[in-house]
Amino acid sequence: MMDFQRRIDDLEKRSQESALIAQLATDPDVRLHNTNLAKELSRLARELRKQLPLLRALSGFHALMG
Numbered sequence: 868m869m870d871f872q873r874r875i876d877d878l879e880k881r882s883q884e885s886a887l888i889a890q891l892a893t894d895p896d897v898r899l900h901n902t903n904l905a906k907e908l909s910r911l912a913r914e915l916r917k918q919l920p921l922l923r924a925l926s927g928f929h930a931l932m933g
Contacts, residue, residue, distance in 0.1 A: 871922050875915045882908035 882905045889901035 871915070871919060875912050875919075878908050878912040878915070882906075882912060 885901045885905035885908060889898050889905060892898040892901060
């Protein structure tokens with residue numbers, strides 16, 4: 868389960884880094900690319916976070932069936 872949490876944390880960190888790069892970028896294309904990337908990574912992290920209870924339940928089920 869920690870692996871799922873670690874991956875979500877990593878997505879959130881990458882999203883923040885992309886947002887910072889977008890803020891610092893002087894090239895409009897780079898700014899736009901990193902803004903879009905930050906939004907997408909943030910969306911993915913939110914979606915995974917919503918799925919954590921299900922992932923925990925499935926992980927427990929697989930451990931029982933193991």
